Amino acid sequence: MESLIKQISKTKHEPKWMLELRLEGLKNFQKMPLPNWGPDLTAIDFGKINYFIKPAQETKRDWSQVPQKTKEIFAKLGIPQAERRVLSGVGAQWNSGIVYQSLKEKLKKQGVIFAPMDEAIKQYPDLIRPYFMKAIAVDNNKFSALHAAVWSGGVFVYLPEGVKIKQPLEGYFWLNLKQGGQFEHTIIIAEEGSELTYIEGCSAPVYSQNSLHVGCVEVFVKEKARVKFSTIQNWSKNVVNLGMKRAIIEKAGVMEWVSAALGSQITMSYPASILKGDGAKAGHLSLSLAGQGQELDTGGQIIHLGENTSGTIISKSICQNGGRTAYRGLVKMIKGAKKAKASVSCDSLILGKKSRAATFPAMEIDESDVVALHEAKTGKISEEELFYLMSRGLSETEATSLIINGFCEAVVKNLPLEYAVEINRLIDFYAEHSKN
Amino acid sequence: MSLKIQNLEVKAQNELIIKGVSLEIKPGEIVALMGPNGSGKSSLANALAGNPIYPPVGGQASIDGKNLLNLKPNERAKLGLFLAWQNPPAVSGVSVESLLRMAVLNCRQRRCRTVCAFRQELNREAVKLKINKSWLNRGINVGFSGGEKKKLELLQLLLLKPKYAVLDEIDSGLDIDSLKLLAKINQPRLGILLITHYTRIFQYLKPNKVLVMKQGRIAASGGRELIKKIEKDGYGKFN
Numbered sequence: 001m002e003s004l005i006k007q008i009s010k011t012k013h014e015p016k017w018m019l020e021l022r023l024e025g026l027k028n029f030q031k032m033p034l035p036n037w038g039p040d041l042t043a044i045d046f047g048k049i050n051y052f053i054k055p056a057q058e059t060k061r062d063w064s065q066v067p068q069k070t071k072e073i074f075a076k077l078g079i080p081q082a083e084r085r086v087l088s089g090v091g092a093q094w095n096s097g098i099v100y101q102s103l104k105e106k107l108k109k110q111g112v113i114f115a116p117m118d119e120a121i122k123q124y125p126d127l128i129r130p131y132f133m134k135a136i137a138v139d140n141n142k143f144s145a146l147h148a149a150v151w152s153g154g155v156f157v158y159l160p161e162g163v164k165i166k167q168p169l170e171g172y173f174w175l176n177l178k179q180g181g182q183f184e185h186t187i188i189i190a191e192e193g194s195e196l197t198y199i200e201g202c203s204a205p206v207y208s209q210n211s212l213h214v215g216c217v218e219v220f221v222k223e224k225a226r227v228k229f230s231t232i233q234n235w236s237k238n239v240v241n242l243g244m245k246r247a248i249i250e251k252a253g254v255m256e257w258v259s260a261a262l263g264s265q266i267t268m269s270y271p272a273s274i275l276k277g278d279g280a281k282a283g284h285l286s287l288s289l290a291g292q293g294q295e296l297d298t299g300g301q302i303i304h305l306g307e308n309t310s311g312t313i314i315s316k317s318i319c320q321n322g323g324r325t326a327y328r329g330l331v332k333m334i335k336g337a338k339k340a341k342a343s344v345s346c347d348s349l350i351l352g353k354k355s356r357a358a359t360f361p362a363m364e365i366d367e368s369d370v371v372a373l374h375e376a377k378t379g380k381i382s383e384e385e386l387f388y389l390m391s392r393g394l395s396e397t398e399a400t401s402l403i404i405n406g407f408c409e410a411v412v413k414n415l416p417l418e419y420a421v422e423i424n425r426l427i428d429f430y431a432e433h434s435k436n
Numbered sequence: 437m438s439l440k441i442q443n444l445e446v447k448a449q450n451e452l453i454i455k456g457v458s459l460e461i462k463p464g465e466i467v468a469l470m471g472p473n474g475s476g477k478s479s480l481a482n483a484l485a486g487n488p489i490y491p492p493v494g495g496q497a498s499i500d501g502k503n504l505l506n507l508k509p510n511e512r513a514k515l516g517l518f519l520a521w522q523n524p525p526a527v528s529g530v531s532v533e534s535l536l537r538m539a540v541l542n543c544r545q546r547r548c549r550t551v552c553a554f555r556q557e558l559n560r561e562a563v564k565l566k567i568n569k570s571w572l573n574r575g576i577n578v579g580f581s582g583g584e585k586k587k588l589e590l591l592q593l594l595l596l597k598p599k600y601a602v603l604d605e606i607d608s609g610l611d612i613d614s615l616k617l618l619a620k621i622n623q624p625r626l627g628i629l630l631i632t633h634y635t636r637i638f639q640y641l642k643p644n645k646v647l648v649m650k651q652g653r654i655a656a657s658g659g660r661e662l663i664k665k666i667e668k669d670g671y672g673k674f675n
């Protein structure tokens with residue numbers, strides 16, 4: 001594997017420090033055990049995963065040069081108005097390389113960098129080096145180590161001081177090869193007083209064999225900066241998705257994570273916010289929909305280091321037809337995080353007899369001058385609510401769908417519109433089969 | 437043409453709680469159903485609307501000749517039956533407007549032609565009931581007071597335009613000013629089964645008939661003269 005990593009690094013013309021980081025990742029990956037909690041990952045055959053797929057096409061910047069086949073796949077994935085969106089500034093990942101990268105002139109003028117990570121590493125090595133795998137440590141766990149060793153692709157965003165981008169930046173990426181492993185690395189640096197909304201969406205066609213996806217997202221929110229990061233995860237039902245996301249938020253900065261997990265066979269995803277500076281804030285909204293054969297283990301972590309920091313976690317999960325969901329969260333307040341506030345609410349809705357939902361909330365609080373609230377609800381659709389809606393002329397399926405939609409509403413209303421369409425379609429399906 | 441109940445028997449948790457009730461409401465009629473707590477008034481209302489917790493075990497119920505008892509709650513609503521709930525449940529994330537839009541599509545013969553027409557009608561009826569516009573985008577019954585929930589029930593009644601409405605203690609929780617609004621729902625062809633404990637409501641909705649229910653049976657029936665008797669003596673004397 002070492003020779004593969006050296007080859008990846010060489011192919012990409014990377015600086016030496018990056019190769020060293022990769023090799024350190026490999027060393028840790030080989031010695032670290034699989035997690036002893038959460039979903040069973042022993043079925044992953046690391047030997048069978050294709051860690052690096054060299055792109056057949058060169059990076060394209062003009063939509064008219066994008067191959068027709070790629071456009072068709074965009075259409076098949078149902079990405080609405082993909083062309084317009086892509087043209088307005090999207091980096092899209094095709095397998096492990098960038099086939100398309102378009103950057104608005106306006107952003108360039110403002111000094112914003114929005115580039116594929118592979119290119120950015122070559123162009124801005126000194127800018128990136130102090131941040132790369134710094135929010136997520138290489139040896140954080142077996143998969144962060146694997147990611148460091150074989151990462152490829154992803155997006156780099158740099159916002160200079162005071163630059164506020166009103167229009168969301170979007171990155172669509174997906175994998176489409178058998179045994180394709182994706183290890184994209186995304187870094188967002190938001191300098192003092194800057195603002196950004198970033199939308200990450202993934203969608204995968206169906207495969208015959210298991211696929212592993214271990215992406216990393218690192219966000220650095222500087223003083224008074226604001227970043228909102230929205231994700232929809234819609235991998236096909238045989239993907240194991242173990243992505244990591246972590247933000248470090250400085251004084252009076254604000255970080256928002258909005259995530260919806262719909263696809264994959266197994267997902268483990270716990271976006272983390274480290275409230276480092278005084279008055280820093282984090283909001284986590286997540287929605288997980290697990291159907292037959294799916295196990296979605298999601299949650300969030302908020303670590304309060306500064307004074308007057310505040311964090312909110314709202315998690316909604318639905319399991320249907322034997323699907324399994326778990327909320328796994330951590331709120332940590334260190335000694336000295338005075339006047340910190342945390343509020344966690346996690347609700348699960350269980351549809352069907354074989355479905356399962358679990359909740360593992362943890363709070364570690366070492367400071368007394370704080371407020372921490374936790375609320376958890378797990379249950380089925382209330383017969384009374386169902387009858388109420390039916391007494392207004394709604395069929396059982398319509399009423400069920402309305403109740404499920406209402407359950408998710410707090411999260412869905414914060415998602416980009418085009419995601420909501422996909423989620424509603426899935427909810428209607430769940431409603432029709434809610435007894436399974 | 438009528439909402440007709442004949443010898444209806446209803447069980448709840450395997451116990452017979454409605455023991456052979458008969459009554460009839462014609463279009464435009466108001467029938468008051470009174471009685472002490474636990475006499476079976478709400479159970480009757482729920483059984484009529486098709487609540488699965490109150491299954492019928494005997495007798496009949498029909499709307500304009502169509503049998504109700506083998507129909508699902510939504511099919512009963514489509515035939516023109518409306519239940520204003522005593523304690524309507526909160527359904528979080530489902531706005532008053534979105535519920536009503538679906539309900540109108542399902543129940544009404546004369547639908548709103550456009551979403552815009554529906555909104556206009558909704559706003560118009562809300563104004564009639566002195567309902568704040570901002571309520572319409574909130575989750576139905578989520579965080580509303582008892583009286584406010586009752587107003588939302590009335591709003592649904594006005595929008596759905598049923599043939600027969602069962603008002604289950606619509607007056608409880610309503611203040612005097614809101615009680616007056618009840619007069620607004622009284623339309624010439626609407627048949628009303630008015631379930632109540634208190635006679636105050638009769639100033640605004642004048643019943644044609646009064647029934648007293650006790651222990652799952654109709655203990656007395658008559659005209660408005662019964663109201664005075666109840667006000668004077670309570671329910672103790674009916675058997």
